[in-house]
Amino acid sequence: MIQKLLHEGVEVETSIDGYDAADFPEITAEKQGHRHPVHTVVVTHFELARMIERVNRRFASLLRTELTKLGIEDVGPAQAMVLLAIGDVELSVGELLDRGHYIGSNISYYLKQLADGGYIDRVASQRDKRSARIRLTDKGEQLCANLRNAGGAYNRVLARDDDDLRNLEIAFQTLHRLELVWGNAARYGI
Amino acid sequence: MIQKLLHEGVEVETSIDGYDAADFPEITAEKQGHRHPVHTVVVTHFELARMIERVNRRFASLLRTELTKLGIEDVGPAQAMVLLAIGDVELSVGELLDRGHYIGSNISYYLKQLADGGYIDRVASQRDKRSARIRLTDKGEQLCANLRNAGGAYNRVLARDDDDLRNLEIAFQTLHRLELVWGNAARYGI
DNA sequence: GTAACTTACTTCAAATTTTGAAGTAAAATT
């Protein structure tokens, strides 16, 4: 049964970017081993998930470094992500929840910190006084602008040519698909 | 003023499940003069990062659900990821660190919980008695097998045809590239 | 051989992030 599942994944040729098959334990042993030019790697659901977890960790620490460089002490990576999620539009807490799949109390907590730090403004909506409208202050926009500015270097490294752009786009859309599949599964079962 | 630039010429191709351009405030206009046969979305660094964060969150809650279904109470999603990272080989704590880009004390903490729960065995290496060798117990292997079994359904949904396979492969490799770029940047600066 | 240094990991305490239960107030429904 396990054997069968391992073959439900994607077959990948891995000479690209020289990553190491040993990074991926969910591969049948007979396929690694000898130093042949072509390895076939089976990418499963879990490998993708592990990759995503690692990449997420890396990004968070990068963001922390950037924040430190900017001398920002009252905003952590998680809060910075919230600021970036807000972007330059005014939106309600509910919309923000949808954007990041956060849990309500979590966002509420971050928004409080960000409001205390002067990064966002909260105004009760005229239409619906239950609904808080959120928007970046100038300080918040400045921070986002600085982060984006620092991010430009990464964009240039990551998107060198058309091929890179295509791959980034495909990665993005594929992740979006994962988001939907995993999200729907969580709510309605697969 | 910098970020006003970021909203030029955004065209979103919505072939996948109709996601909304408004979800993604950070699309750049940094396209060079090459000919693109069709409209292209230029995905930035931060958009990818936000997507990855969301997907990661979704996966963690899915994993939590699966663990609950299996009646497992002493293993959370983070620990389950560690078990999956170990896979079916025996390795040292250091190797495990590399696999997940964890921080040492973090893994140590998880390994303690997993050892207490009987999911892993720890043996001091003969060669080097500082080095702890880690391996799944039968209980640990059983849990991984159950998780993989449940995961089979997702693999089938995600990888329906060759196109899906190709896209998953590209996503995986692109994430690996992100991992390298972000990781190296964190250590050596970009 | 041994003193100093490095590696491999653990421990602990603190910070950060996430979760869930309970609450408030406004809007919508009955």
Place this chain on the structure above:
DNA sequence: AATTTTACTTCAAAATTTGAAGTAAGTTAC
């Protein structure tokens, strides 16, 4: 007018992550 639902907040607890300090084993330089 009473009830229910929505939109959010608060608070306390749990889970996760981090960093500083510690231990013990291996390595290197004298």
